[in-house]
Amino acid sequence: MNTMQKVAASAVVRHLAAPVVLVVVGLATAGNDYYLHLATAAGIAYILTAAFNLIYGYAGIFNLSIIMTYGLGAFTSVYLEVHYGVSFWLALLVAVVVTSTLSVLVALPSKSLGELFLAIQTLAFALALGEILLSWEEFSGGTIGIYIIPSPSLFGLELIGGYQEFYWLTAVFALLTFQLMRNVHRSGTGRKLVALREGPRILASVGVSPGQARLVAFGLSGMLAGLAGALYAHFQLVIDLDTFSFHRLVALLLATILGGAGYFFGPVFGVLAILVMDELSLVTSQAQDLIYGVGILVLVVATRGGIAGAFQRLVARFTPARQRSGPLTTASGSGEQRNPQRVAEQLAEEGPRRQVTVTDLAVSFGGTRAVDNVSITFATGEVVGLIGPNGAGKTTLLNAVTGDVPTAAGAISLDGDRLLGRRQQDIVRMGISRTFQSPKVIPELTLLENVMLAGDGLDGPGWVNEVLRTPGSIRHDRRSRERAMALLDDLSLAGRADQLVGDQPYGVQRLVEIARNLMLQPSFLLLDEPGAGLTEFERAEVAEVVRALSHRQIGVVLVDHNLSLINAACDRVYVLDSGRLIADGPPAEVFARQQVISAYLGVPG
Amino acid sequence: MLSLIVTSLSLTAVLIPLVVSVSLVFRVSGVVNFGAGYFCVFAGAACASWGAENALLGVVLTLAAGAVLGGLTYAAAILPAQRKGVPVIGLTLSTLGFGLLLNFVTRQQFGGQPSIVQPWLTGSVQLGDFQTARQRLLIIGLSLLLLIGLYLLFDRTLIGRALSAVAHDHELAAVYGVRSSRFRLLAWVVSGVCLMIGGIFQATVASVSIDVAPTLLVLSLVGAVIGGLGSLFGAVGGALVAGLAMTVTDQFIAPGFHLTTLLVILSLVLLVRPSGLFTFRGTAERV
Numbered sequence: 001m002n003t004m005q006k007v008a009a010s011a012v013v014r015h016l017a018a019p020v021v022l023v024v025v026g027l028a029t030a031g032n033d034y035y036l037h038l039a040t041a042a043g044i045a046y047i048l049t050a051a052f053n054l055i056y057g058y059a060g061i062f063n064l065s066i067i068m069t070y071g072l073g074a075f076t077s078v079y080l081e082v083h084y085g086v087s088f089w090l091a092l093l094v095a096v097v098v099t100s101t102l103s104v105l106v107a108l109p110s111k112s113l114g115e116l117f118l119a120i121q122t123l124a125f126a127l128a129l130g131e132i133l134l135s136w137e138e139f140s141g142g143t144i145g146i147y148i149i150p151s152p153s154l155f156g157l158e159l160i161g162g163y164q165e166f167y168w169l170t171a172v173f174a175l176l177t178f179q180l181m182r183n184v185h186r187s188g189t190g191r192k193l194v195a196l197r198e199g200p201r202i203l204a205s206v207g208v209s210p211g212q213a214r215l216v217a218f219g220l221s222g223m224l225a226g227l228a229g230a231l232y233a234h235f236q237l238v239i240d241l242d243t244f245s246f247h248r249l250v251a252l253l254l255a256t257i258l259g260g261a262g263y264f265f266g267p268v269f270g271v272l273a274i275l276v277m278d279e280l281s282l283v284t285s286q287a288q289d290l291i292y293g294v295g296i297l298v299l300v301v302a303t304r305g306g307i308a309g310a311f312q313r314l315v316a317r318f319t320p321a322r323q324r325s326g327p328l329t330t331a332s333g334s335g336e337q338r339n340p341q342r343v344a345e346q347l348a349e350e351g352p353r354r355q356v357t358v359t360d361l362a363v364s365f366g367g368t369r370a371v372d373n374v375s376i377t378f379a380t381g382e383v384v385g386l387i388g389p390n391g392a393g394k395t396t397l398l399n400a401v402t403g404d405v406p407t408a409a410g411a412i413s414l415d416g417d418r419l420l421g422r423r424q425q426d427i428v429r430m431g432i433s434r435t436f437q438s439p440k441v442i443p444e445l446t447l448l449e450n451v452m453l454a455g456d457g458l459d460g461p462g463w464v465n466e467v468l469r470t471p472g473s474i475r476h477d478r479r480s481r482e483r484a485m486a487l488l489d490d491l492s493l494a495g496r497a498d499q500l501v502g503d504q505p506y507g508v509q510r511l512v513e514i515a516r517n518l519m520l521q522p523s524f525l526l527l528d529e530p531g532a533g534l535t536e537f538e539r540a541e542v543a544e545v546v547r548a549l550s551h552r553q554i555g556v557v558l559v560d561h562n563l564s565l566i567n568a569a570c571d572r573v574y575v576l577d578s579g580r581l582i583a584d585g586p587p588a589e590v591f592a593r594q595q596v597i598s599a600y601l602g603v604p605g
Numbered sequence: 606m607l608s609l610i611v612t613s614l615s616l617t618a619v620l621i622p623l624v625v626s627v628s629l630v631f632r633v634s635g636v637v638n639f640g641a642g643y644f645c646v647f648a649g650a651a652c653a654s655w656g657a658e659n660a661l662l663g664v665v666l667t668l669a670a671g672a673v674l675g676g677l678t679y680a681a682a683i684l685p686a687q688r689k690g691v692p693v694i695g696l697t698l699s700t701l702g703f704g705l706l707l708n709f710v711t712r713q714q715f716g717g718q719p720s721i722v723q724p725w726l727t728g729s730v731q732l733g734d735f736q737t738a739r740q741r742l743l744i745i746g747l748s749l750l751l752l753i754g755l756y757l758l759f760d761r762t763l764i765g766r767a768l769s770a771v772a773h774d775h776e777l778a779a780v781y782g783v784r785s786s787r788f789r790l791l792a793w794v795v796s797g798v799c800l801m802i803g804g805i806f807q808a809t810v811a812s813v814s815i816d817v818a819p820t821l822l823v824l825s826l827v828g829a830v831i832g833g834l835g836s837l838f839g840a841v842g843g844a845l846v847a848g849l850a851m852t853v854t855d856q857f858i859a860p861g862f863h864l865t866t867l868l869v870i871l872s873l874v875l876l877v878r879p880s881g882l883f884t885f886r887g888t889a890e891r892v
Contacts, residue, residue: 296702
């Protein structure tokens with residue numbers, strides 16, 4: 001079988017596997033009420049677990065309020081049907097809108113909390129909402145619950161919970177959820193959510209608002225949880241608040257981590273595993289707490305990535321094929337030729353000359369003036385070095401330009417537009433991108449995905465298109481994949497494009513970060529100590545890349561300690577000492593000055 | 606007015622050991638114990654059962670069990686996971702797992718019924734026009750005693766200093782010859798005992814059942830966070846605020862909305878002063 005056939009076959013398998021499994025399960029369980037019940041329950045549990053996997057596994061937000069979001073979906077749909085006589089379908093739609101709205105509302109006050117505090121607040125929210133619903137008896141049935149739940153009907157066919165018809169309904173929604181999660185997983189949405197988990201700063205540095213990404217995660221997972229809740233109510237036909245208790249939450253957490261948080265197939269494995277555990281505890285006379293407890297303790301300690309993670313490692317072990325063929329060292333003594341000139345050619349055509357002007361800038365930390373009345377300019381097409389001893393304020397100055405630290409006084413502008421006070425992602429969108437002292441890359445994504453992340457942000461197709469996987473977003477994805485691949489190729493990293501960044505040596509991570517920034521097609525690239533931790537050879541290469549960039553009308557600001565790198569790459573340098581500008585001019589001239597030498601070497605001037 | 610004060614103080618008295626426990630483990634291990642509610646339920650059930658003949662014996666046995674359980678949580682749920690480099694949320698889940706095991710034991714050993722510990726002081730006292738059970742006043746006093754004891758232990762002894770050092774920077778503490786795992790174990794043991802005290806208090810003034818485990822957990826977490834997780838006495842201040850807020854809700858707004866009120870306060874605190882209401886330079890540095 002040639003490659004094309006293989007690809008086509010695997011695509012068919014990928015698209016048909018899930019429906020076929022669901023149909024087979026449906027046919028196999030027909031006639032057996034108990035198995036039918038289990039199968040339907042599993043379908044609903046999959047939707048709920050996928051919702052939590054999305055927000056916790058992908059986006060890293062430990063949102064415990066999801067359990068009441070689920071409950072609210074159930075109660076809202078039933079309430080609308082019983083009190084307003086609307087059909088199941090409309091009630092479902094409204095319930096889903098309500099739950100995603102609620103979920104977004106939870107997101108707002110928890111914005112800047114650490115994960116532990118977020119867990120506490122969302123747990124408190126879930127229990128408090130339970131308290132409120134308990135007293136709203138018309139809605140929740142109080143402590144008794146709600147007994148008369150009408151069944152959905154479709155073209156005159158009654159879909160009664162527990163019967164075969166309802167299984168098919170659940171199967172369709174489970175399939176839609178599965179498809180949605182696959183879209184998330186494969187598209188920029190998945191990459192952006194993972195970036196959010198790894199650190200909001202990475203997202204901002206590719207021009208995506210972390211706040212917005214958070215809201216998308218909350219909204220989507222609230223939607224899925226509401227869907228699961230509404231289905232659950234019509235499946236059980238009886239619901240009360242106890243159904244959505246802490247205990248159910250524990251089962252959900254267990255399913256998510258057991259299956260593998262952040263893995264596409266995690267929820268599938270998790271639900272199956274919980275199903276088995278529940279059956280076990282039925283056999284062992286209600287020892288559910290024991291089984292869950294042991295399960296959690298063992299899992300947390302013994303596994304990384306749950307069942308899906310273990311599975312993936314197993315698969316990786318038996319497919320040594322093309323991923324592993326990449327070069328093993330970064331230094332291209334092995335005859336690999338990097339091509340910095342071509343890197344530059346990847347970038348957009350020469351644009352108009354742009355200039356960043358920093359005037360009388362001051363940044364204070366407490367009583368310390370880290371940057372003190374500094375004025376510098378840099379323009380496209382030149383390479384400007386920023387040097388000075390440790391603690392001179394170089395990185396702080398960079399941070400001020402990119403919006404990472406608040407400033408005390410002064411002004412920063414780009415072609416006359418104010419930059420001060422803008423958010424990081426907006427500054428990136430204006431054409432100023434940067435790297436960090438220690439490379440900020442996403443270890444759990446591949447090299448290619450890390451670079452593609454930059455294509456998702458700046459002129460990406462947007463969340464809705466990505467999640468629905470519209471033709472436009474597929475085209476964009478393909479283009480961005482090609483560009484990212486070309487960039488990696490020019491940096492001689494194409495061979496390892498599909499490997500995880502976390503497994504790469506430091507030098508490669510740096511190059512990946514630079515590639516990600518080039519993907520943004522910036523006017524200015526600020527490099528914070530790109531030479532740190534690199535070999536002599538790699539540093540020379542960075543210098544070459546930097547020079548090539550300046551020929552393409554990109555302005556580069558280079559912060560580094562390595563004077564030979566600065567000498568080789570820079571047109572002009574600024575020297576900072578203790579927050580003040582002490583010299584500027586061409587490198588050779590500046591390095592000859594006594595003041596600069598004594599600042600560096602401590603010789604009294 | 607008097608009723609407001611006494612009622613909120615008695616709620617606070619139950620909360621104090623709980624928030625102390627939360628704060629203590631947070632300081633030394635950086636996690637919160639999601640099994641705390643199950644500890645309290647165990648305490649109520651165990652004390653009611655073991656103390657049926659002799660109340661004092663029941664209390665002593667329960668506290669001893671709490672010490673063992675606290676130590677076990679550290680040894681079984683925290684230590685192995687920490688060695689594996691499990692992140693904070695994983696550790697928190699791990700404590701939940703231990704809590705579930707404990708809940709299983711509670712169910713097996715004592716049945717699942719709500720448990721009541723007979724009050725140690727019967728009858729009630731008349732304070733002006735307000736009547737309250739003697740037991741409530743007793744637990745307020747006992748909580749105060751507990752606080753004094755903890756203050757002496759953590760602020761006036763070398764143990765407290767070493768614990769502070771471990772909490773602050775365990776590597777540096779190790780350089781100075783402090784065996785940090787020993788002190789962490791101590792903190793977890795004390796935390797286990799505190800949870801027992803809270804559970805027993807609750808069982809003497811009301812009842813404790815498996816259903817309220819999540820509520821107790823949230824009360825302890827929210828109380829501690831409001832006051833400031835990082836400091837013992839900040840957390841106690843949080844318990845005071847929480848106790849007062851719950852009583853005010855009951856008396857002036859509507860009964861049954863404790864958690865809602867606390868959620869509102871928690872959200873405000875996290876918005877305005879995320880390190881907690883009662884964290885000042887002095888308090889933040891003590892365990």
